[in-house]
Amino acid sequence: MAEAAEAVVETHGLSKRYRGGQLAVDSLDLSVPSGSVFGFLGPNGSGKTTTIRMLLGLIEPTGGTAHLLGEPMPRAANRVLPQVGALIEGPALYDFLSGRDNLIRYDAADPTADPRTRRTRVAEALDRVGLSAAGAKKAKAYSLGMKQRLGLAAALLQPRRLLVLDEPTNGLDPQGMREIRSLVRELADDGITVFLSSHLLDEIEQVCSHTAVMSRGKLITQGTVAEMSAGARGRLVVTTPDTAEAVPVLKEHGVMDVSVTADRVTGELPAAEPPDLADVNAALVRADVRVRAFGLERASLEDVFVALTGEGFDVAG
Ligand SMILES: Nc1ncnc2c1ncn2[C@@H]1O[C@H](COP(=O)(O)OP(=O)(O)OP(=O)(O)O)[C@@H](O)[C@H]1O
Numbered sequence: 001m002a003e004a005a006e007a008v009v010e011t012h013g014l015s016k017r018y019r020g021g022q023l024a025v026d027s028l029d030l031s032v033p034s035g036s037v038f039g040f041l042g043p044n045g046s047g048k049t050t051t052i053r054m055l056l057g058l059i060e061p062t063g064g065t066a067h068l069l070g071e072p073m074p075r076a077a078n079r080v081l082p083q084v085g086a087l088i089e090g091p092a093l094y095d096f097l098s099g100r101d102n103l104i105r106y107d108a109a110d111p112t113a114d115p116r117t118r119r120t121r122v123a124e125a126l127d128r129v130g131l132s133a134a135g136a137k138k139a140k141a142y143s144l145g146m147k148q149r150l151g152l153a154a155a156l157l158q159p160r161r162l163l164v165l166d167e168p169t170n171g172l173d174p175q176g177m178r179e180i181r182s183l184v185r186e187l188a189d190d191g192i193t194v195f196l197s198s199h200l201l202d203e204i205e206q207v208c209s210h211t212a213v214m215s216r217g218k219l220i221t222q223g224t225v226a227e228m229s230a231g232a233r234g235r236l237v238v239t240t241p242d243t244a245e246a247v248p249v250l251k252e253h254g255v256m257d258v259s260v261t262a263d264r265v266t267g268e269l270p271a272a273e274p275p276d277l278a279d280v281n282a283a284l285v286r287a288d289v290r291v292r293a294f295g296l297e298r299a300s301l302e303d304v305f306v307a308l309t310g311e312g313f314d315v316a317g
Contacts, residue, residue, distance in 0.1 A: 006034045006070070008162050008193045009055060013064030016050050024050040026217040027064065032195055032210070037188045039204035039225070040197040041301070042214030048197040049088075051214075052166050055195075056086055069161060082112060085160040087168060091151025095140035099131055099150050102139055106154040113157065125153040129183060145176025152183060163187060165196040169203060181207045201301045205229075213305060220308050228304050236277070238265045238284065239293035246289045253280045263292070 009032035016025040025047040032038045042048050053059045055066055057074030066073045071080045093102050103122040107113045113121070126135045129149040134142070142150065148168060155163060168184070169177040184207050188194050198204055204211050205225060212222035221228065236255055240246050246265045250258050253275040255267035269275070281294050305311075 007031045007067075008034045008036075008069060009038075009195060010067045011051075011055075011064060014051070014054060014061055014066050015063035016047075016054060016059070017062045024217055025054070025061075028219050030212055030219065030222065032193065034193055035188075035191065036210040037184060037194045037208045038196070039208030039211040040195060040214065041201065041204050041211050042197075042199065044199055046214040047217040048199075048214060049166055052088065052164060052195075052197060056084070056088075056164060057081070082158065083161045084164060085152075085155030085158075085162070086164040086166075087148075087151045087155050088164075088166040091147060091154055093139045093147060093150065096138060098136050098138055099142065099146075099153075100126060100135040102150060103153055103157065107157050110157070121157055125156050128156055129153045130179070143176065145172050145179055148172065148176065148180060149183065152180075156187075160192055163192055163194045163196075165194065167197055167199070169198070169200070177203070201305070205301055211301070213301075213308070215305075215309050215311070221304070225301070229301060234296040234303070235266045236269055236280075237293070237295060237297045238289075238291060239263055240265065240284075240289055240291050242289045245287055246284060249283050249287050249289060250280065253283065255280070266297070269296075 009030060011028050011030045014025060014028040014030070015023065017023045028051060030051075040048050040051070050059070054061045055068060055073060057077040060074065068076075068080045069083060073080065094105065097105070100122055103125055104118060107118050107121060108115070123132070126132045129152050131146065131149055131153060134146060139147065139150065165184070169180050172180065181203065184194055184196065196208070208225055210223065211225050211228065213220045236250070238246055238250070241263055243260045243263060243265050247258055247260065250265065250267050254270045254273070255275070256270060258265060258267035277296075281291065284291055284294075
C-alpha cells in the first residue's frame, strides 16, 4: 500500500501583512510532498516571493505556521536550513573572480564545510551544473544562464533534501531556460525535492509533478499537474474548410462558446449532459461538413486558472 508521502513543506493559515497594510499572503495552507517537483505558480505580485521568504525564515509571518522538513520555521532555522539549498533573485557573484573561485568563497563562508575537501566539493558542484569547462572563466564572462547555474552549484555544495528556487528561469533566453529546466529534472531524479516559483504556465507543465496556484495572496488550488489538467475540460476542436456549416451543427448539440479561427471551429462542451462525440461527428458528416480533424484539445493549466478565478492569467513582466 502506498503511504502518503511526507510533506517537506507544510503551512497552515500562513499569512503576511506588510507594514503598509497590504495582505500579501492570506491564510495559505500548502503541502509539498517529498520527492516532488513542486511548481508555485501565480502572476506577478500574487505573493510567491513573500511566501518563500517566510518559508526560509527571512521574514516573520504575521499569522499561521510554516514547517520545513517537519520542523517549525523560523524557530528551527539553524537545524533545517543546512539541508535546504536556495536560489532567490539570482546569485550574488563576484564578477572579477572565476566561477570556481566564487564557489570556493561560498564554501569558505559555510562554517560547517571542511576546508580540506573544499576543492573536491567545488569541482563536483561545477560538474553537476555542467560548468566544469567554464570553471576558470571570470564570472563577468558568464551568460545569465551560466550565472544562474553557478548559483545552483553554490546551493548544491552540501547535500540537500530540498531546493527552493524563486523564478529560476526569469530573464533567461530559451536555451538558458532549457538548461535550467533539465537540471531541475536531474536533481529531482537524484531524490531532491524541488520547490520552484514561476509565473510561466508552460514551465510548470514541462517540469513539475505538482503545483499550487496563487492569485492575489490566496491559494486557489493545489495537486498534481496531471490531475489538475484532467479536471478541466478541454475544448472541442473541429478542423474543416466548411466552418460556416459546422457552427450550427455544433450549437445544435449543445456546444457552447463556439468560435472560428481560420479552418478551426472550437467550442466548450457542457458539463451537464455532454453530447456523445461520435454523434456530433456523425451529424457533421450528415451536414456535408468535410472534417479534417476532430477531437478534444487537452486542457492547459491556463484553462484551469481561468476556470477557477474567472480571470486571464497575466504573464506580462
Ligand atoms: N516589503 C514589502 N512591503 C510592502 N509590500 C510588499 C513588500 N514586498 C512585497 N509587497 C507586496 O506584496 C504583494 C506580493 O508580492 P510578492 O513579491 O510576494 O509577489 P510575487 O508573486 O512573488 O511577485 P513577483 O513575481 O513580482 O515577485 C505585492 O502586491 C507586493 O507589492
